[in-house]
Amino acid sequence: MKFLDRFFEQNARSIAQTNGRRGLLKGLGAALVGASTIPLLPVARASEPAKPPQESGDPGACDYWRYCAVDGYLCECCGGSYNSCPPGTEMSPITWIGTCTNPVDGRNYVISYNDCCGKTQCNSCLCQRDEGDRPLYRSDKSNDVNWCLGATSSVYHCSTAIVVGLAFDKD
Incomplete structure (x- = not known):
């Protein structure tokens, strides 16, 4: 367990030394904006199937x-x-x-x-x-x-x- 504690502590200190608070806020802001655009992605949202067109004429005639x-x-x-x-x-x-x-x-x-x-x-x-x-x-x-x-x-x-x-x- 000491190995895992030491590993995560060293990685956390390394990240803290190379990245500032502004970078963290920038990343969180980008994640929030990205997450808010998910509902805008193209997804089939049809609640009911498309209605067939209204028909007129004789389906047995060539001019249908x-x-x-x-x-x-x-x-x-x-x-x-x-x-x-x-x-x-x-x-x-x-x-x-x-x-x-x-x-x-x-x-x-x-x-x-x-x-x-x-x-x-x-x-x-x-x-x-x-x-x-x-x-x-x-x-x-x-x-x-x-x-x-x-x-x-x-x-x-x-x-x-x-x-x-x-x-x-x-x-």
């Missing part, structure tokens, strides 16, 4: 607002819906996205277009809307790619249009 960047057969006409695959198919884990304006609230939403895979093409409600499409410079940014390559079966059936969230406004 969610389909602004779709290219393929609509799952709505193939036994599924705009956000779910028909029975017997699997949703591809890789997608392309688009930003569409909802006419009900006038806001822009990020839409994830997921292909449903595992059955032959639906051949009903073909829709190709390429609003805002740019020339192909990277294949992973295109809706013309068979996105079923990430699924167990690479056979394309239809496409869904799932709202991911609100898009940032262009200011």
Whole structure:
């Protein structure tokens, strides 16, 4: 025990000789200011989940607002819906996205277009809307790619249009 007492006494005297009271007060002040900024750190503070957008129009029609960047057969006409695959198919884990304006609230939403895979093409409600499409410079940014390559079966059936969230406004 004497060893520990001597060790801490020597270290405390050494620190006291090299650092003054002002340095101690400066360090305490910095710690207090730093601790007071912790509540300002970016943390998800949503008390309730985001509300889905209000819908209007026919999800089985190509001019439905969610389909602004779709290219393929609509799952709505193939036994599924705009956000779910028909029975017997699997949703591809890789997608392309688009930003569409909802006419009900006038806001822009990020839409994830997921292909449903595992059955032959639906051949009903073909829709190709390429609003805002740019020339192909990277294949992973295109809706013309068979996105079923990430699924167990690479056979394309239809496409869904799932709202991911609100898009940032262009200011």
